Ligand SMILES: Nc1ncnc2c1ncn2[C@@H]1O[C@H](COP(=O)(O)OP(=O)(O)O)[C@@H](O)[C@H]1O
């Protein structure tokens with residue numbers, strides 16, 4: 539449904555998007571992950587026809603953005619960063635305005651608005667100026683705008699940014715409900731979101747794709763993949779240290795002493811190897827030695843560690859903010 543090939547965007551001498559290619563099929567929720575300034579929003583603005591690429595091709599449902607931007611835009615629902623809307627309009631006025639722009643008239647417009655209002659649960663605030671709404675409701679009005687014409691493609695730029703946990707949950711649930719029939723791209727820097735709603739994620743750093751895979755496959759690239767963490771009473775720590783390092787398959791160990799607890803994280807032979815039985819061997823040992831076990835678990839890996847190992851902090855922006 540979405541095909542991107544060799545996409546480049548330069549702002550003067552600065553390259554914000556540096557040769558990005560990927561495609562998205564119906565039923566996929568693709569997550570754009572990346573630090574601030576990685577080029578996520580710029581890519582979305584090009585896909586939605588708001589910014590002309592310096593080079594590359596974008597096709598949405600067979601329509602090429604550039605020669606055929608309007609046809610592509612008819613297929614797309616777009617929630618820009620921060621969900622901008624006309625603050626002095628009520629949601630009803632705003633959605634009627636959007637329906638008009640989308641070419642929906644009369645009963646078709648009324649039905650489309652009713653459906654979007656129902657999905658985003660904003661019926662209670664339809665007559666209240668948008669500027670007086672809470673952040674969560676304003677975001678939902680933006681979501682209603684983006685899905686009004688029931689588009690096959692949805693592009694959402696940080697749809698849950700700045701929302702409280704309940705609001706995040708509601709937005710994620712809505713995206714998950716729509717996922718089976720649409721191709722969806724969302725950007726986020728909230729890593730838990732990737733596991734919660736994305737079927738696939740691209741990690742973007744300085745305008746380039748540095749990883750592409752399912753959340754599980756990306757997580758498995760972590761050095762913590764198949765690592766086992768055992769937390770014991772601090773009193774057992776000295777006895778445990780030697781016994782644990784001798785367990786079959788353990789190649790290295792990290793320790794963390796905290797008050798009454800002492801935790802050991804044991805790294806298996808190879809992060810790639812499916813050594814899921816290490817946790818059983820450690821559990822058997824702990825039972826044999828009668829250690830006072832507080833926690834014991836094997837890890838799928840840590841996405842935040844993968845993210846940090848593949849991306850660089852936005853130093854340029856950090857300096858700008860400090861100035
Ligand atoms: N209109 C513009 N002019 C100059 N630089 C821009 C412009 N828009 C974005 N940039 C720069 O391009 C980079 C990527 O920005 P953006 O796509 O917004 O990143 P992200 O959404 O991943 O945080 C940033 O360094 C940003 O400062």
Ligand SMILES: [Mg+2]
Nearest residue numbers: 578579580619
């Ligand atoms: Mg952005």
